[in-house]
Amino acid sequence: MAHRTFIAIDLEEGVKSLLHAWARTVEARVTGLRVPSPENLHLTLKFLGEVSEAQVGELGEALASLAKNISVFDLRGSGFSLFPSQGPARVLWTGVLEPERQLLPLVEKIESRCLEMGFKREGRPFRPHITLGRIKNPEAGDHVRSYIEDNPSPQKTWTQTVRDVRLKKSTLSRSGPDYKDLIVAPLQIG
Ligand code: ATP
Numbered sequence: 001m002a003h004r005t006f007i008a009i010d011l012e013e014g015v016k017s018l019l020h021a022w023a024r025t026v027e028a029r030v031t032g033l034r035v036p037s038p039e040n041l042h043l044t045l046k047f048l049g050e051v052s053e054a055q056v057g058e059l060g061e062a063l064a065s066l067a068k069n070i071s072v073f074d075l076r077g078s079g080f081s082l083f084p085s086q087g088p089a090r091v092l093w094t095g096v097l098e099p100e101r102q103l104l105p106l107v108e109k110i111e112s113r114c115l116e117m118g119f120k121r122e123g124r125p126f127r128p129h130i131t132l133g134r135i136k137n138p139e140a141g142d143h144v145r146s147y148i149e150d151n152p153s154p155q156k157t158w159t160q161t162v163r164d165v166r167l168k169k170s171t172l173s174r175s176g177p178d179y180k181d182l183i184v185a186p187l188q189i190g
């Protein structure tokens with residue numbers, strides 16, 4: 001059986017609640033923003049798409065051996081941003097501060113390992129983001145953009161420790177996506 005998969009960092013409970021609360025403050029003031037449930041908040045490192053059961057095994061081994069050579073690290077982020085950068089907004093997100101320190105090297109290792117396994121390299125540059133809300137129609141997208149521009153980001157930051165990276169399975173349905181861990185690969189402690 002094939003699985004729709006991606007590699008991600010899971011957020012701590014406290015960060016999920018905080019970010020969800022930020023998203024809800026925007027949702028309360030604009031129309032058309034759809035806010036995911038807090039348990040679905042995550043940071044995608046690599047989207048793989050459909051993979052076979054055999055590939056899940058192979059990815060698990062690759063991820064485990066890669067992760068054990070990388071130390072546990074702290075992840076910090078702040079504020080609101082929008083995709084695309086101009087025009088009607090489609091995604092409200094929060095970004096990572098100083099990603100070049102630990103996050104980008106980790107993503108680069110994952111990319112090259114995935115390339116060796118036959119997955120194609122991401123066409124566009126990696127933009128670390130945690131999706132806080134999605135906007136389906138352009139009118140609402142304009143509304144969200146002007147709201148965000150008039151009400152600059154919460155200046156607060158969020159921070160957490162990254163202890164593992166996960167291969168996740170995504171099941172899409174009308175009620176929204178459901179994510180399950182297929183593999184949890186712990187980072188090296190200390
Ligand atoms: P939905 O598609 O119902 O809006 P979703 O995007 O959260 O929900 P998936 O499409 O399964 O669920 O995606 C899982 C993760 O991979 C998400 O973080 C998504 O942003 C990311 N992702 C999906 N497709 C791609 C892609 N083509 N390139 C890069 N990242 C992707």
Ligand code: MG
Pocket residue numbers: none
């Ligand atoms: Mg999607």
